[in-house]
Amino acid sequence: MASVCFYFQVHQPNRLRHYTVFDNNEHYFDDYKNAQICKKVAGKCYLPANRLLLELINRFDGRFKISYSITGTLLEQLQQFSPEVLSTFDALARTGCVEFLAETYYHSLSFLYSHDEFIEQVNKHSKTIEELFGQTPRVFRNTELIYNNELANLVESMGRFDAIISEGADHILGYRSPNFIYKPQGCERLKLLLKNYSLSDDIAFRFSNRDWAEWPLTAEKFAHWINDVNGNGYVVNLFMDYETLGEHQWEDTGIFNFIRHLPEEVLRHPDNDFKTPSEAIEAYDPVGTIDVHNLISWADTERDLSAWLGNAMQSNALHEIYRIEQKVKSLNNEKLINDWRKLQTSDHFYYMCTKYFADGDVHKYFNPYNSPYDSYINFMNVLCNLNERCAKMKNNPIPSTETSELQVVSAG
Amino acid sequence: MDYFGENSGKGNMKVFMLGWEFPPFISGGLGTACYGLTKAMDQMDIKVTFVLPKMVQSEYATHVKLMDPGSLSPSTSFKIDELKNVTFKAVGSFLQPYSSPASYQQRMEDYLRKKQAAGNPGFMSGPISGIDYTGDMYAEVHRYAEIAAGLALQEDFDIIHAHDWMTFPAAMRAAHITAKPLVVQIHSTEFDRSGENVHQMIYDIEKAGMERADKVIAVSNMTRNLIIDRYGINGDKVEVVYNGVERNSAREIGDVEINNDEKIVLFMGRITMQKGPEYFIQAAKKVLEVMDDVKFVMAGSGDLMYKAVEMAAGLGIGSKVLFTGFLRGEDVQKIYKMADLFVMPSVSEPFGLVPLEALDNDVPVIISKQSGVAEVLTHALKVDFWDINEMANKIIAVLKYPPLKITLQNHGNYEVRKLKWKDSAEKCVRIYEQCLVAV
Numbered sequence: 148m149a150s151v152c153f154y155f156q157v158h159q160p161n162r163l164r165h166y167t168v169f170d171n172n173e174h175y176f177d178d179y180k181n182a183q184i185c186k187k188v189a190g191k192c193y194l195p196a197n198r199l200l201l202e203l204i205n206r207f208d209g210r211f212k213i214s215y216s217i218t219g220t221l222l223e224q225l226q227q228f229s230p231e232v233l234s235t236f237d238a239l240a241r242t243g244c245v246e247f248l249a250e251t252y253y254h255s256l257s258f259l260y261s262h263d264e265f266i267e268q269v270n271k272h273s274k275t276i277e278e279l280f281g282q283t284p285r286v287f288r289n290t291e292l293i294y295n296n297e298l299a300n301l302v303e304s305m306g307r308f309d310a311i312i313s314e315g316a317d318h319i320l321g322y323r324s325p326n327f328i329y330k331p332q333g334c335e336r337l338k339l340l341l342k343n344y345s346l347s348d349d350i351a352f353r354f355s356n357r358d359w360a361e362w363p364l365t366a367e368k369f370a371h372w373i374n375d376v377n378g379n380g381y382v383v384n385l386f387m388d389y390e391t392l393g394e395h396q397w398e399d400t401g402i403f404n405f406i407r408h409l410p411e412e413v414l415r416h417p418d419n420d421f422k423t424p425s426e427a428i429e430a431y432d433p434v435g436t437i438d439v440h441n442l443i444s445w446a447d448t449e450r451d452l453s454a455w456l457g458n459a460m461q462s463n464a465l466h467e468i469y470r471i472e473q474k475v476k477s478l479n480n481e482k483l484i485n486d487w488r489k490l491q492t493s494d495h496f497y498y499m500c501t502k503y504f505a506d507g508d509v510h511k512y513f514n515p516y517n518s519p520y521d522s523y524i525n526f527m528n529v530l531c532n533l534n535e536r537c538a539k540m541k542n543n544p545i546p547s548t549e550t551s552e553l554q555v556v557s558a559g
Numbered sequence: 560m561d562y563f564g565e566n567s568g569k570g571n572m573k574v575f576m577l578g579w580e581f582p583p584f585i586s587g588g589l590g591t592a593c594y595g596l597t598k599a600m601d602q603m604d605i606k607v608t609f610v611l612p613k614m615v616q617s618e619y620a621t622h623v624k625l626m627d628p629g630s631l632s633p634s635t636s637f638k639i640d641e642l643k644n645v646t647f648k649a650v651g652s653f654l655q656p657y658s659s660p661a662s663y664q665q666r667m668e669d670y671l672r673k674k675q676a677a678g679n680p681g682f683m684s685g686p687i688s689g690i691d692y693t694g695d696m697y698a699e700v701h702r703y704a705e706i707a708a709g710l711a712l713q714e715d716f717d718i719i720h721a722h723d724w725m726t727f728p729a730a731m732r733a734a735h736i737t738a739k740p741l742v743v744q745i746h747s748t749e750f751d752r753s754g755e756n757v758h759q760m761i762y763d764i765e766k767a768g769m770e771r772a773d774k775v776i777a778v779s780n781m782t783r784n785l786i787i788d789r790y791g792i793n794g795d796k797v798e799v800v801y802n803g804v805e806r807n808s809a810r811e812i813g814d815v816e817i818n819n820d821e822k823i824v825l826f827m828g829r830i831t832m833q834k835g836p837e838y839f840i841q842a843a844k845k846v847l848e849v850m851d852d853v854k855f856v857m858a859g860s861g862d863l864m865y866k867a868v869e870m871a872a873g874l875g876i877g878s879k880v881l882f883t884g885f886l887r888g889e890d891v892q893k894i895y896k897m898a899d900l901f902v903m904p905s906v907s908e909p910f911g912l913v914p915l916e917a918l919d920n921d922v923p924v925i926i927s928k929q930s931g932v933a934e935v936l937t938h939a940l941k942v943d944f945w946d947i948n949e950m951a952n953k954i955i956a957v958l959k960y961p962p963l964k965i966t967l968q969n970h971g972n973y974e975v976r977k978l979k980w981k982d983s984a985e986k987c988v989r990i991y992e993q994c995l996v997a998v
Binding site (some may be wrong): 167168169458459460462463464501517518520521523524527528 | 845849937938940941948949951952953955956959960961962963965966967970
């Protein structure tokens with residue numbers, strides 16, 4: 148049996164506006180740019196991809212299945228700027244062939260700094276998914292697939308998850324294959340699904356690369372590679388950014404056509420099928436335990452944290468934002484807490500990465516700043532203002548007004 | 560052709576180079592660039608005859624060996640110990656780099672006044688006495704050209720390489736009489752020095768030199784674009800060769816007293832329109848509205864110096880802005896050691912060597928986007944020279960957040976190590992080769 152397990156990461160950060168040390172107001176985010184990007188990506192990716200996948204689910208009558216992890220920061224922006232995207236996700240949810248995963252609402256690195264904050268964000272996210280799509284997530288994925296034993300144990304202790312998703316990094320697998328179900332070291336019942344990065348990256352990164360020996364990649368060819376797993380594994384975990392479809396790989400690369408033909412090619416082999424993560428762990432038993440002491444992620448070739456935590460600016464900015472957790476929370480002001488949490492989104496720290504700065508590669512494409520230094524300065528200026536707000540509020544407490552940021556979209 | 564090999568069949572390349580100044584007698588980046596380039600060529604075993612004007616009263620330091628003292632030649636030959644392949648020819652002249660016709664006139668009058676007052680013929684005696692010095696700058700450039708071109712006839716070389724406009728008449732004449740290929744290098748244009756108030760005479764010389772040249776070397780893409788747009792030079796013959804940086808020889812300079820409570824922000828360069836000193840002072844004013852424990856040091860001199868002093872006083876920050884005058888040698892090392900940040904707010908900077916020196920001395924830099932060096936530095940903060948607010952924002956950030964300063968220092972210092980004069984010299988030699996093949 149070879150089960151194809153698709154999981155798409157769907158996320159956009161709240162980008163900061165240009166904020167100097169001389170600015171002094173509580174408006175930190177670049178609404179215009181965020182709206183513009185949200186609408187652009189909705190038009191190029193979210194809407195056409197959602198329609199295509201819905202069409203495929205309907206055509207294959209329940210045999211084609213996928214899963215998503217959609218961040219709270221994106222859900223808020225979609226509701227504000229592209230509500231039609233939320234409606235199409237809702238339509239997907241109602242097919243019964245789509246699983247929604249859990250993560251931190253703010254796509255944050257909170258696990259590294261504050262377990263309390265981490266749990267609050269995961270709960271907030273699960274609650275939102277439940278409200279919007281009528282599902283309570285059973286499978287957890289951490290921001291950037293950051294993972295170690297400690298994370299698995301913490302997630303298991305939350306009591307409501309069956310599995311966790313991470314990167315099938317060579318250095319944690321050794322000779323073992325990512326195409327099996329594993330058990331995290333120290334966990335009783337939690338299972339572990341690992342990304343098949345080779346097959347995932349064939350779609351996510353290499354699909355349009357004309358220098359790649361396998362270019363052009365057809366659905367037929369890819370299905371053959373899936374068939375090869377039969378007999379050596381149970382499940383092929385294809386984990387990637389949803390923006391791969393239409394945004395990272397533009398429509399003219401043929402990415403949508405590839406996806407359109409993939410289900411029929413995969414299902415041509417009688418032993419193949421599609422499964423959601425929950426179905427995969429239900430169907431197969433773990434074959435072994437994976438022991439991960441040092442943190443891993445799905446980023447770059449290093450598969451480590453250096454894209455977010457590789458220089459003094461990044462570590463300082465992260466340290467500073469979590470240092471004020473108690474202060475922010477004790478003021479009990481929702482607007483303040485939300486602003487603080489939106490600053491935790493991992494993208495803000497990714498922009499400060501100096502690792503590939505001089506070479507100008509993939510990091511540049513997603514970066515709204517001209518340099519990592521500019522992003523650090525901007526972030527620290529905002530954080531400084533947030534700190535001043537805390538100090539002011541402490542002296543003049545304002546009663547908190549409870550408003551929910553997201554309302555359930557009417558299912559129509 | 561291979562000019563790099565030790566036993567190259569064609570023998571070592573010989574360059575007739577026309578420059579303006581050479582250490583230790585320098586007033587700006589041109590001399591530093593000529594030195595870096597010539598030294599790197601010397602190490603590649605390229606023979607260089609370096610012709611430069613020499614204010615008659617200046618005395619050379621002890622490491623300079625006069626080759627033909629007392630000869631009746633209008634020029635003086637000498638060698639410098641460390642550069643075995645380089646012969647210098649100094650031509651007595653009043654020309655100085657960064658001159659304008661007005662400042663030339665001023666210098667000339669000062670000289671004549673001193674001469675009359677002293678009644679000392681020795682001051683101008685020797686090989687070049689009897690020559691009429693009373694003409695204007697234009698006449699002097701052409702008188703210089705005559706002598707320098709005469710030197711070319713006595714020398715054996717493959718190619719002529721001239722630096723900036725004042726050498727161009729000499730270079731063109733030398734190229735004409737020897738029929739050797741000509742490369743001119745533009746370190747700065749009249750537009751960089753004078754904004755839109757260009758001296759027509761200087762513009763005409765620059766344009767004629769670039770038109771006559773077989774190849775034009777620009778120190779940045781910014782300058783290359785300007786050469787194409789404002790001088791109408793065919794882009795096919797304009798090449799970019801970035802400057803390098805002379806690595807700090809890690810000379811220990813003794814203890815410098817550093818007051819840790821007070822941050823120091825450094826401006827270093829000529830205090831002239833081109834360098835944007837007023838933007839530095841206005842940014843300082845903004846910074847001081849937010850932070851108190853900062854001093855702004857302006858190291859350099861220039862025609863806007865008094866205006867800068869007045870401006871700082873007028874803004875009420877006179878006690879926070881310090882002027883040191885032009886610094887040399889050990890004083891430069893000391894000021895780098897004291898500085899927390901270097902700012903180059905140039906309005907128009909074809910390249911800009913000083914930020915590289917600052918980074919080499921572990922001082923992080925803010926540079927204007929209107930500088931050529933912004934094309935090669937990634938680990939620097941960049942601002943538009945006119946954006947006072949952003950300049951102040953960035954100055955404050957560096958002073959306030961140590962991780963920013965450390966990251967800029969570490970990456971920046973590593974980055975400047977990759978900018979070597981050797982690479983610049985090799986690129987020049989490749990350009991020479993193209994000219995020689997074409998001949």
